[in-house]
Amino acid sequence: MNGETDIPPNAPAPLSPPECDLRGYDFMPLFGHRLFCGRLYTQCTDAEFRAALRLWWAAWNQVPAGSLPRDDRALATLADFGRDLRAWRRVRGRALDGFVACSDGRLYHPLLAREAVRAHVGRLRAQRRRNDDAERLRRWRDARADALDMPSDTHDNTPAKRVSSGVDSNSQSDSDPTAARPAARPPGAGARDVAGMIARTGDLTGRGTRQARALVGQWMKMAGDDAALLDGVLHDAQALRPADPVAWVRASLHQRTGGDGTARATHLAAWDAIPNLRGI
Numbered sequence: 001m002n003g004e005t006d007i008p009p010n011a012p013a014p015l016s017p018p019e020c021d022l023r024g025y026d027f028m029p030l031f032g033h034r035l036f037c038g039r040l041y042t043q044c045t046d047a048e049f050r051a052a053l054r055l056w057w058a059a060w061n062q063v064p065a066g067s068l069p070r071d072d073r074a075l076a077t078l079a080d081f082g083r084d085l086r087a088w089r090r091v092r093g094r095a096l097d098g099f100v101a102c103s104d105g106r107l108y109h110p111l112l113a114r115e116a117v118r119a120h121v122g123r124l125r126a127q128r129r130r131n132d133d134a135e136r137l138r139r140w141r142d143a144r145a146d147a148l149d150m151p152s153d154t155h156d157n158t159p160a161k162r163v164s165s166g167v168d169s170n171s172q173s174d175s176d177p178t179a180a181r182p183a184a185r186p187p188g189a190g191a192r193d194v195a196g197m198i199a200r201t202g203d204l205t206g207r208g209t210r211q212a213r214a215l216v217g218q219w220m221k222m223a224g225d226d227a228a229l230l231d232g233v234l235h236d237a238q239a240l241r242p243a244d245p246v247a248w249v250r251a252s253l254h255q256r257t258g259g260d261g262t263a264r265a266t267h268l269a270a271w272d273a274i275p276n277l278r279g280i
Contacts (some may be wrong), residue, residue, distance in 0.1 A: 011103040015113035016064040018104075020120045028060045029115055040097050048094035051079040055095055059112050065120065066113030067106040068099065141210065148194060148217050193227050200234045204245040215246065222253040229256060 035041060040052055058078040059068045068075060076088035079095060099107040194216065202212040216230070223230045233252045242248035 007105050008101050011101055014102045014104045015108040016066045016116050018064050020064040020116055022065040022116055022119055023061055044094040048091040051091045051095035054079050065116035067108045070107055145213055148213055197234055204237055
């Protein structure tokens, strides 16, 4: 270790891979029992011990982790000696105790390199878990957004016909005014209606499309899937511009539904009460 750039013959391979990067990792194991019972602590001066600990921490944050450059100027700076190479060389031997020169021209500490590799593997695993969680959350949000964009009811304007024994159901009902007809239902919220409510929600709250879509989903649940009710509340909110639009919309929906989301059921019951008159 006396030379600065020369690589000793038969130098071992680097003790940590070149991609081992722990920068930003604020924890380094100290192994206090091993440190304070070893020769680094029992046989060195205060200046040597302080320089050694500084170099351990510097090696932990180098790339590859657990290694140091062999240049004395760089080592003096890392050991907090600045440009005082004479003072650095007085403590150099003890401060670099345990470091070995490897074939890539850097100094490696076996204990630090081993722990750095373990920490790097754990860091990669944690990053993969975070990426997997983020991907699952993205897929869930996309599926939820697609579900909100789909119309709640689909209607075919073409008159439905049922053929039974060659008789048209429409002609049969015309000949028999008392024949039962399916109950009429109000149109549901289509994709255009939902998109409009999302746009109004974003305008009211100042939130992005995803957050506005989530609010519309919550409010639709409060409204019992009554798009007309929620649309009216949003129009009122745009006209009044309350200070807290989210709380105002929730309070309005709670008041208009009685807090139990029965507005849509009441709305449909009103349609069922319409008499089955011929020609309507």
